[in-house]
Amino acid sequence: GENVEQHPSTLSVQEGDSAVIKCTYSDSASNYFPWYKQELGKRPQLIIDIRSNVGEKKDQRIAVTLNKTAKHFSLHITETQPEDSAVYFCAGAAGNKLTFGGGTRVLVKP
């Protein structure tokens, strides 16, 4: 089955700086890669996703890149703000099932 590795496990950045989270996956059949944000005590919510037919996608301060050959994808958050502080999960899907990475706890220091 799919295995998704996520790094780093924790990330501390100064407000205004950029944050980058990286994930690798094992199943070459995976074709959908979402990123979820989970604030403390809340449910995970989708912030951006990318499918295997594109290499990059951007939504305001958030961007995701995908390298199918190397089987890795990354989340980039620019101009970080305190409200970006949360746990971020990457995931990979082949078919109906999502496999999540281990999560990255991001702390944005004001």
Next chain:
Amino acid sequence: SAVISQKPSRDICQRGTSLTIQCQVDSQVTMMFWYRQQPGQSLTLIATANQGSEATYESGFVIDKFPISRPNLTFSTLTVSNMSPEDSSIYLCSVNSGGLRGPTGELFFGEGSRLTVL
């Protein structure tokens, strides 16, 4: 989008007892998924609940421990049986955005049921 209601939102349970978690969706969906999130950990898929057929369990999860019902296209239950402290987790119900058309990608999550087993 889908609105998912889960209950109970939290409970404190005694070792050896069982608890059933309910999940109600505001629209018909083909698949419902049950995830477990242990304290400070990621989300692990327990099983996929299919309407009209038995649930499909992931490696490490068995029906005797986590029986699942799916009586219709908007409702599912997960039972955590014979609980031990190791079962203390958040249990999350989720559905795919495709509804009856089938999965299209995005998963929507319920608010979760936080179980503490003493």
